[in-house]
Amino acid sequence: MQPDLELVHIRKGESFAAWRHGYPFRTVRWHYHPEYEIHLVVATSGTFYIGDFVGNFGPGQLIMTGPNLPQNWISEIEPGEVVPARSLVIQFPEPFIEDACSSMPEMDALRPLLERSRRGLLFDEETSAKVRPVMERLLEAQGMARLALFWEILDLLVNAPHYEVLASLSFELDLTGIGDSGINRALSHLREHLTEQIEEGELAEMVGQSQSAFSRAFKRHTGTTLVRYRNQLRIDLACQMLLTDQEIKVAEICYDVGFSNLSNFNRHFLKFKGMSPSQFRTTFAAQKAFVMAE
Incomplete structure (x- = not known):
């Protein structure tokens, strides 16, 4: 695989x-x-x-x-x-x-x-x-x-x-097909431009596919749509920022990870994490304090 x-x-x-x-x-x-x-x-x-x-x-x-x-x-x-x-x-x-x-x-x-x-x-x-x-x-x-x-x-x-x-001397990952595959090239581009508004048509053109073919291939590969996948990555990045910088404000994180307004950011955060960004930060701060106390 x-x-x-x-x-x-x-x-x-x-x-x-x-x-x-x-x-x-x-x-x-x-x-x-x-x-x-x-x-x-x-x-x-x-x-x-x-x-x-x-x-x-x-x-x-x-x-x-x-x-x-x-x-x-x-x-x-x-x-x-x-x-x-x-x-x-x-x-x-x-x-x-x-x-x-x-x-x-x-x-x-x-x-x-x-x-x-x-x-x-x-x-x-x-x-x-x-x-x-x-x-x-x-x-x-x-x-x-x-x-x-x-x-x-x-x-x-x-x-x-x-x-x-761990891995044997004979093990070597062949990146020839992986790095050049359309979806992974698209994912690599997303990685470099995560906070920018990249449209599906742009990625499809980049890998030489029609938008409909790219959309189907992307969903097969990731299990979800481009918009949802990108939002998930942005929310994951927001979680890292919430946990590693206690001083940064939620509103700053919203724009830093690529969302255009705070209400949209909060809505997606709640959808993916089941709580607000502030609750997420508080919950993990409490969890950390509990672990350290043990």
Whole structure:
């Protein structure tokens, strides 16, 4: 089965994405993305897939994956159960880290880690326990403090005493058909222009299809329409902003993620999340306080 392209959105003024997500969630599927990823499970157990590797996971599992390595984590939960916070995630683009390595000699120590991560790296419990509080702080940090915590995490991974390489040496994802497929090219374009008003006809023309053919293909691939899919991505981005920046106002987030008015934003947020943006922020703040108290 060919993996789907995941759209990783890095906010303007930031070098990488850092966020938490619950379960079920839209990214929980067989997927890939061109960014490196650091993935820490904080709740639930289940089965995970990295390249051609299959294993079991539980709370505390820490994995780093390189660009375009297919992956998925499927939690074992009761029907209808919702887990508010399952994973902590950092995603950073290859050009960002390559530029840093090229400009700072101290970064040479990072290159072996980056190369090994292209097959997926599972770290030991000791490293996971050290990384988790730093990731938690990073999710709340801004500016230079956020960047400093990012480098601290990479330093912990570089110096990890034990790790396991996951995908086999023979595994290699063939991106020839995937990257050039009409739908994934359209998804990639959406990723780069998520906050802009891109019409279905524009995407259809870009991939050389009629609008009706593109619409049918898009729905088969994503399970929904372009408008709903784009709104879902924007609401997901809004959720990240609500959780990572307690000072930013809901109205600012509304326009930052591409909605043209606040009432439309609130209506779609309620439809996708079952609560208002303010309630969402309050609920997860309470959940975080409860987890920390434990």
